[in-house]
Amino acid sequence: MTAYDVVIVGAGPAGASAALAARRAGASVLLLDRSDFPRDKPCGDGIAPHAVEVLVGLGVADAVDGYRPVPALRLIGPGGEEVARSLPRPAYTIPRKVFDARLVAAAVGAGAELRRHTVRRLEERGDRVVVDGEFTAGALIGADGAGSVVRRALGFAANPDGHIAIAMRGYAPARPEVEQLIVTSGAGWPAYAWSFPIGDGQANIGYGEVLRGRPLTRAHLLDRMAALLPGLDPATVTGLRAHHLPLSTKRPPAGRGRMVLAGDALSLINPFTGEGIFYAVLSGALAGEAAAAGGSVAGRYTAALRRRLGRHLRHSRVAARLGGNRRMVEAAIRAAARDPRVFSTLAELGLGEGLLDARTLVRIGLGTR
DSSP states (O other): OEEEEEEEEOOSHHHHHHHHHHHHTTOOEEEEESSOSSOOOOSOOEEOHHHHHHHHHTTOOOTTTTOOOEEEEEEEOTTSOEEEEEEEEEEEEOOHHHHHHHHHHHHHHTTOEEEEOOOOOEEEETTEEEETTTEEEEEEEEOOOTTOHHHHHTTOOOOOTTSEEEEEEEEEEOOSSOSEEEEEOSTTSSEEEEEEEOSSSEEEEEEEEEOOSSOOOHHHHHHHHHHHSTTOOGGGOEEEEEEEEEOGGGOOOSEETTEEEOGGGGTOOOTTTOOOHHHHHHHHHHHHHHHHHOSSHHHHHHHHHHHHHHHHHHHHHHHHHHHTSHHHHHHHHHHHHHOHHHHHHHHHHHHSSOOOOHHHHHHHHHHTO
16 A cells, blocks of 8 residues: 555545645645546636735746636615625636646646546554555645545434535526626525626536525526526527525534545535635635644644634624525615615625624614514
8 A cells, every 4th residue: 555644535626625735735635536637627617816815825826827806796685675886806707627637737736646546445553544445645624525435434424404505507608797687586585696707708607505404406496597697599508507505504524534525525614605716715724734743633633724714614604594595685686775885794694704703793684674
């Protein structure tokens, strides 16, 4: 068996970021993925500036090169309330086929070894983790998405209904406005459709809804998408794929012993917005640092996550709970339309690691009267 300091299962944004961080700490790294790159990944393709900052800190300065920044967000409420403002910092829309391949190339360029391999069996033997009887590691990071093999091997259950969403993504001609558009839905609440311009005449579009104990069909997701997005011609939509989003309101433990989880495998999806790329690159970076240090990897990583995201995750859970009340969302949109500071607070909460504050809650509360 070939031995490494760190083996990472999954080479998406969380896994590639973990590889970059571990290599910066001097660890030998094996990065495993069941696909060759570049490969498509169903997602909203939205890249928040917070994720870009983490990647720059890992030495990836070209993650968004060649893509036009998206400076504004338009949010439409279930009752027709609307707010359109400039984002505190511009976001980007980059197809995951491009974005993920760039991060993998950066990890390989930093010295990580990449192999196409589908992981089926993990065993802990003393101070090593054995992967399919072929590789051993001093630490292992599961960055293998919503259906994580590593999460199952640790004995952690999948997210239950009410804490997992399903979304359908596609591509269609972009609207003339250079802005992110989110249209919330009264039916199936909480749910929303989106349109994020890429900058090449196309937009990533989709519709997502929290699962509530009944299956949602492809036809239902497409119907809701078409009903909510203004001017969408279903005949122009291509690349339709569905994906699950395990929400951070029901996270498992961050790991155990020498095995830890990052990104979607750890249910790090913002329950307020469905954003997951920032969480993926940040948790991946923290996991890579902890894994490279050896010893009590799970304890070190859990503490690092708590320091960086603990308060934010508690606030996003509160926001998601409030967001389950349609009247509260309508009031929040009205407050954001009146007060740019409320808009900025909500944007930071939904895209990065922002916190709710008393001013924002008071302004929203006044709007419910």
